Amino acid sequence: MTPYCTANNSLSLVPDGSEAHPHLTINVYIGILYLSLGAIGIPLSCFVLSVFCTPALFDHPCYKLMVINNILDIWNLVNACIFGGLFSVFELTHCTAYFVSFVASTQFAVWFAYCGSSQVLALNRTIQFVNKDWAEALFAGRRTYLWMAVPCLYSAGIYLAVPDPFYFYNPYEGSYYFPRTSGEVNFVQVFGNFFKTGFVTTSYVLMVIFMFKDLKKVNREATLMFQVKVSMQTLAIAALGDLVALAYMGESYLPLPQEFLKYAGTVAQLLWILLHAGTAVVYIIMNKSVNAELRKHIAFLKGCKHRAVASVTGITSAFSN
Numbered sequence: 001m002t003p004y005c006t007a008n009n010s011l012s013l014v015p016d017g018s019e020a021h022p023h024l025t026i027n028v029y030i031g032i033l034y035l036s037l038g039a040i041g042i043p044l045s046c047f048v049l050s051v052f053c054t055p056a057l058f059d060h061p062c063y064k065l066m067v068i069n070n071i072l073d074i075w076n077l078v079n080a081c082i083f084g085g086l087f088s089v090f091e092l093t094h095c096t097a098y099f100v101s102f103v104a105s106t107q108f109a110v111w112f113a114y115c116g117s118s119q120v121l122a123l124n125r126t127i128q129f130v131n132k133d134w135a136e137a138l139f140a141g142r143r144t145y146l147w148m149a150v151p152c153l154y155s156a157g158i159y160l161a162v163p164d165p166f167y168f169y170n171p172y173e174g175s176y177y178f179p180r181t182s183g184e185v186n187f188v189q190v191f192g193n194f195f196k197t198g199f200v201t202t203s204y205v206l207m208v209i210f211m212f213k214d215l216k217k218v219n220r221e222a223t224l225m226f227q228v229k230v231s232m233q234t235l236a237i238a239a240l241g242d243l244v245a246l247a248y249m250g251e252s253y254l255p256l257p258q259e260f261l262k263y264a265g266t267v268a269q270l271l272w273i274l275l276h277a278g279t280a281v282v283y284i285i286m287n288k289s290v291n292a293e294l295r296k297h298i299a300f301l302k303g304c305k306h307r308a309v310a311s312v313t314g315i316t317s318a319f320s321n
Contacts, residue, residue, distance in 0.1 A: 002017075002095055004094070004166065005017045005093075005094070005095035011168075011171075011172070015166075015179070021170065024173070024262070027089070027171050030174035031085040031171070034084045034088065035086070037081050038077055038078070038085060038273075039081075040277065041077050041081065041276065042074060042078065045077060045277070045280040046074060047280070048280045048287075049071065049074065051289055054289075061140060061144040062121070062125070062234075064144045064148075065117070065148075068151065069279075070280075072110060072113055073114070073277075073279050076111065077273065077276045077277060079110060080276070081273060083103050084175075088174050091172075093170075093171060094168040100168060100169050101166070101168050104167035104176050108167050112154060113154065113155035114151070115192060116152075117150075117151040118196065118200055118238070119150075119199050119203070121234055122199065122203035124147075125207050125234055126203045126204070126210070128207075129207055129227070130210050158189075158192050161188045162180065162188045164180045164182050165178070166181045167179075173264075173265030173266055174265060175265030193249065196245070197241075197242055200242070201238070233286045236282050236286060237279050237282050240274075240278050240282065244275045
């Protein structure tokens with residue numbers, strides 16, 4: 001019998017399927033909400049990615065790393081919003097469609113690839129202010145591409161470290177579950193989340209200390225100000241990630257009212273979506289290149305609208321004459 005399924009192929013939250021999970025009636029609304037958020041977050045993230053991939057920006061090591069983060073943001077949003085939304089709308093579970101378990105397993109790996117990528121970016125930003133020569137030696141040129149292997153290795157290591165994994169999606173709560181077939185706590189996941197939060201937070205605290213030390217110098221180089229601006233953007237995203245991680249761990253491990261626990265999975269999924277969609281919003285607000293490109297697109301669309309209105313007005317005038 002498939003783990004976490006009852007004898008009649010209904011979803012269960014116990015490994016042996018001895019107890020069916022109650023079918024909440026809000027799954028369609030949850031699915032529509034996720035799909036709507038995906039329809040906003042994914043295009044915004046793709047727009048940011050297109051700007052970051054321009055040669056002028058992609059030439060910088062930090063932007064190469066930010067591109068990897070951005071790609072993983074999009075992948076996380078696809079799994080959270082598109083797959084999650086469809087699974088909830090159509091009440092798909094791994095008990096009736098094993099593909100659901102495949103997507104959930106992929107999501108576990110993609111999330112920790114994102115964690116690994118975030119840690120590499122945090123390390124890059126810190127070393128940039130600690131010692132420029134070290135940053136040059138470690139990240140300059142094609143060396144950045146070697147660092148891109150870290151998220152893959154980090155994710156694979158965490159994925160393989162779980163002795164008896166079985167991952168699935170709960171369409172009624174709208175959330176992914178990452179348990180073990182033994183029913184024991186997935187301590188690898190817990191450790192991975194705490195380690196990522198601790199590493200990134202420590203790195204950015206050090207970065208801020210050394211950054212302010214550099215800013216006190218009388219002669220500020222243009223490159224320094226460029227690095228400061230980029231670092232403030234990645235710092236804002238790291239802060240958002242920390243807030244989401246703390247909220248997620250709080251609702252997962254703190255004793256909360258039973259009434260809230262019914263919606264805890266939905267809250268966790270929404271926090272996860274907030275992190276990956278919020279990243280694009282941070283760049284749109286704080287990144288000069290992204291902001292300028294967006295303004296250019298808006299101006300173009302306004303111009304198209306004015307031309308269309310002028311054409312309609314001209315045609316109307318011609319007929320009226």
